[in-house]
Amino acid sequence: MNSSKQNAPRILIVGYGNPGRGDDAAGWLVAEILEKRWGDKVEVLILHQLDIVVAERIPQFDLVIFIDAEERENPPGRSLATLEPSPGTSDFTHTLEPGTLLTLAKTLYESEPEAYLITVYAKSFEFGDPPSDETRRDIERAVAEIERFLSFRMTVSSPSPTGTASG
Numbered sequence: 001m002n003s004s005k006q007n008a009p010r011i012l013i014v015g016y017g018n019p020g021r022g023d024d025a026a027g028w029l030v031a032e033i034l035e036k037r038w039g040d041k042v043e044v045l046i047l048h049q050l051d052i053v054v055a056e057r058i059p060q061f062d063l064v065i066f067i068d069a070e071e072r073e074n075p076p077g078r079s080l081a082t083l084e085p086s087p088g089t090s091d092f093t094h095t096l097e098p099g100t101l102l103t104l105a106k107t108l109y110e111s112e113p114e115a116y117l118i119t120v121y122a123k124s125f126e127f128g129d130p131p132s133d134e135t136r137r138d139i140e141r142a143v144a145e146i147e148r149f150l151s152f153r154m155t156v157s158s159p160s161p162t163g164t165a166s167g
Helices: 022-038 052-060 098-109 133-155
Strands: 011-016 043-047 063-071 081-083 114-122 163-165
Touching: 011 022, 011 052, 011 133, 022 043, 022 063, 022 114, 022 133, 043 052, 052 098, 063 133, 081 098, 098 114, 114 133
Parallel strands: 011 043, 011 063, 063 114, 081 163
Antiparallel strands: 081 114
């Protein structure tokens, strides 16, 4: 990771989802776009699902942004939300939640970076389908929102005001 500003935060972007299941590709696709545009300033992980390896990476960063698809009736407005460590509901055999990964990083490595979750509107998870038009529009919204946030954070050291989400 290469940063042009000495005090710029070390940022990790984690996009996850299944690119073969319609709208579930949203987190993956947002992360791909951000990697192309911001890869020289941030580190990007693109995954099918979150796993414990992400918890091992978290201590290397000051700020982590998780990106995932979320099934909803209506596309969201602002959705960049603060994440806190949380025990989660995972049994550690299939997938982990972002809050659980933050708890592991805090417990195992005494690391507690700023963390955010951005969700992308999703309604269809059919195998083999491309993302829906609504999700494609929300992917663009999510990319723009994250890019504004990254631009702000690269120039200002204080956190941006956001809502809080558990995860």
